[in-house]
Amino acid sequence: MKVEQISIFIENKSGRLAEITRVLGDAGINIRALSLADTSDFGILRLIVNDCAKANPVLKEAGFTVSKTEVVAVEVPDHPGGLSAILQALDREAINVEYMYAFVERCGGNAVIIFRFDETDKAIATLKAQNFSILDGSRLYNL
Amino acid sequence: MFFNEEFETLPRPALEALQLKRLQSTLERVYANVPFYKATFDAAGIKPSIVTRLEDLQKLPFTTKQDMRDSYPYGLFAAPMEEIVRIHASSGTTGKPTVVGYTQNDISTWSELMARSFVAAGAHKGDIIHNAYGYGLFTGGLGAHYGAERLGASVIPISGGNTKRQIMIMQDFGSTVLTCTPSYSLFMAEEAQAEGVDFKKLKLRVGIFGAEPWSEAMRGEIEEKLNLSAIDIYGLSEIMGPGVAIECIEAKRGLHIWEDHFIPEIINPETGERLPEGERGELVITTITKQGIPLIRYRTRDITSLTYEPCICGRTHARITRMSGRSDDMLIIRGVNVFPSQIEAILVGIEGIEPHYMLIVDRVGTLDTLTVQVEVSEQLFSDEIKVLQALSRRVEKEIKDMLGVTCTAKLVEPKTIQRSEGKAKRVIDNRKL
Numbered sequence: 001m002k003v004e005q006i007s008i009f010i011e012n013k014s015g016r017l018a019e020i021t022r023v024l025g026d027a028g029i030n031i032r033a034l035s036l037a038d039t040s041d042f043g044i045l046r047l048i049v050n051d052c053a054k055a056n057p058v059l060k061e062a063g064f065t066v067s068k069t070e071v072v073a074v075e076v077p078d079h080p081g082g083l084s085a086i087l088q089a090l091d092r093e094a095i096n097v098e099y100m101y102a103f104v105e106r107c108g109g110n111a112v113i114i115f116r117f118d119e120t121d122k123a124i125a126t127l128k129a130q131n132f133s134i135l136d137g138s139r140l141y142n143l
Numbered sequence: 144m145f146f147n148e149e150f151e152t153l154p155r156p157a158l159e160a161l162q163l164k165r166l167q168s169t170l171e172r173v174y175a176n177v178p179f180y181k182a183t184f185d186a187a188g189i190k191p192s193i194v195t196r197l198e199d200l201q202k203l204p205f206t207t208k209q210d211m212r213d214s215y216p217y218g219l220f221a222a223p224m225e226e227i228v229r230i231h232a233s234s235g236t237t238g239k240p241t242v243v244g245y246t247q248n249d250i251s252t253w254s255e256l257m258a259r260s261f262v263a264a265g266a267h268k269g270d271i272i273h274n275a276y277g278y279g280l281f282t283g284g285l286g287a288h289y290g291a292e293r294l295g296a297s298v299i300p301i302s303g304g305n306t307k308r309q310i311m312i313m314q315d316f317g318s319t320v321l322t323c324t325p326s327y328s329l330f331m332a333e334e335a336q337a338e339g340v341d342f343k344k345l346k347l348r349v350g351i352f353g354a355e356p357w358s359e360a361m362r363g364e365i366e367e368k369l370n371l372s373a374i375d376i377y378g379l380s381e382i383m384g385p386g387v388a389i390e391c392i393e394a395k396r397g398l399h400i401w402e403d404h405f406i407p408e409i410i411n412p413e414t415g416e417r418l419p420e421g422e423r424g425e426l427v428i429t430t431i432t433k434q435g436i437p438l439i440r441y442r443t444r445d446i447t448s449l450t451y452e453p454c455i456c457g458r459t460h461a462r463i464t465r466m467s468g469r470s471d472d473m474l475i476i477r478g479v480n481v482f483p484s485q486i487e488a489i490l491v492g493i494e495g496i497e498p499h500y501m502l503i504v505d506r507v508g509t510l511d512t513l514t515v516q517v518e519v520s521e522q523l524f525s526d527e528i529k530v531l532q533a534l535s536r537r538v539e540k541e542i543k544d545m546l547g548v549t550c551t552a553k554l555v556e557p558k559t560i561q562r563s564e565g566k567a568k569r570v571i572d573n574r575k576l
Contacts, residue, residue, distance in 0.1 A: 005526075007524075007526035009519050009524050009531075009554070009556060010556070011554075011555050011556045011559070016556075037528050039528060039531075039532065041535075041553050041554065042519075042531065042554050042555075044526060044527075044528060044531075046526065063556070063557065063558055064556070065519050065520070065521055065524045065556065065557050066521070066524075067521070067524050067525070067526055069526045098527055099527070116526070116527075
């Protein structure tokens with residue numbers, strides 16, 4: 001039910017993002033989804049890739065600080081109030097969203113939202129109980 | 144103008160005779176009262192009686208900041224605590240400060256030397272002295288304060304900070320003499336300009352600046368912007384505090400060191416050998432009247448040179464040139480002494496921080512800035528911005544709490560900071576001093 005995400009520390013200087021994508025490209029790793037969080041001094045690049053097990057050592061070898069995080073991918077019905085329903089369900093259980101980012105599924109046409117929760121397992125249970133569609137890691141990696 | 148004409152203009156032979164007498168009695172006293180000096184003299188096979196001429200001072204061992212640290216807090220005091228009336232401290236190299244104690248007599252001497260310094264700088268009774276040195280453990284504030292009172296001037300004990308209020312008071316109270324760090328004076332000038340206050344309309348006549356290194360170019364800038372005569376003052380808490388040496392307004396060429404209380408020497412910091420007059424090296428000072436904590440051949444780590452040439456002001460006391468640097472890695476940031484090793488000790492104490500760091504010192508406008516670059520290790524890297532930012536804040540707060548200096552912590556990618564190969568470069572100082 002959980003999806004593995006790779007986070008990479010990026011110092012605020014030119015060419016770092018280009019370097020990461022080059023390293024991944026050379027290793028034949030495909031990026032499925034990404035988000036970049038930034039502050040004035042540094043950024044954190046969050047990636048979901050097709051081959052997490054390979055991406056991690058490749059990036060470390062290239063000198064990057066990398067960590068793995070478990071996130072949850074939720075399919076959001078493509079109509080007004082779709083995301084709101086999910087967030088309300090979480091709010092009722094007092095589950096916090098640390099961060100989230102969205103991408104659009106290539107085949108189904110639904111949006112997929114990647115969530116990082118403070119209580120991942122509780123969030124999954126809550127969403128499942130409300131019949132929201134949670135995507136498996138394997139499905140996401142092979143989209 | 145003199146404060147104590149007799150002693151300030153004492154002919155050299157009389158001055159040197161006085162130095163020898165005072166040195167000998169100081170040596171007897173420390174040998175009898177300070178176990179540290181008894182031990183180091185004994186270890187070197189020396190008795191105080193070997194000093195029969197001033198040149199014999201060279202035979203004595205040095206005292207270092209490390210010795211003061213090892214004797215923390217009161218180990219080097221030569222007077223019983225019942226006679227100590229004041230304690231000051233400056234930052235040490237591992238978070239423990241260097242502690243000094245003053246007897247009533249020491250405070251009186253310090254007040255006189257500071258009063259002499261005020262007069263040498265062109266101040267007099269009737270002046271309104273705006274004392275913006277910090278009051279507290281730091282010797283700057285109280286040292287200048289007591290000297291101003293001894294002189295008989297009116298002292299405004301405003302201390303540092305709250306620049307708008309400083310400017311208002313300078314305007315309204317009619318301050319005629321300003322005492323603070325040179326960089327703070329320029330910051331005041333900027334603030335005044337922003338407030339629409341014209342320094343040329345203020346009554347300030349003299350500025351006495353010290354506690355951090357500055358240059359002739361900076362003097363020109365300060366004199367122009369603040370419309371006053373800028374005088375360089377030198378001091379360090381280990382020896383006394385401000386007023387160890389001062390420029391005279393007549394010459395503004397070198398700082399007279401009050402030789403009836405201190406014996407200066409210049410040494411090669413590598414070999415410890417004494418250097419001839421005029422050569423640049425490390426300043427070593429022996430106190431010859433202090434009672435609380437007399438120091439024999441204290442290595443100041445400040446680089447300067449010494450001249451005995453007569454001065455047009457009439458003072459017979461030797462002059463040291465403007466400090467040009469340090470023989471150790473101490474940084475002076477906004478008047479605060481900072482050793483890279485202190486920052487290292489703080490960083491190592493924060494879980495997950497690697498001991499790889501770089502200090503970048505710069506001067507933005509007129510104020511010094513310190514940036515501490517810290518590598519983000521795998522161990523402390525978090526996927527969440529707020530965790531990393533909290534880490535930066537923690538580094539900044541611990542450094543502020545321990546060292547009293549404000550800095551910006553900047554997280555950088557691992558292995559981007561030079562690794563230690565013997566002596567790693569830990570400091571980039573971009574200030575043009």
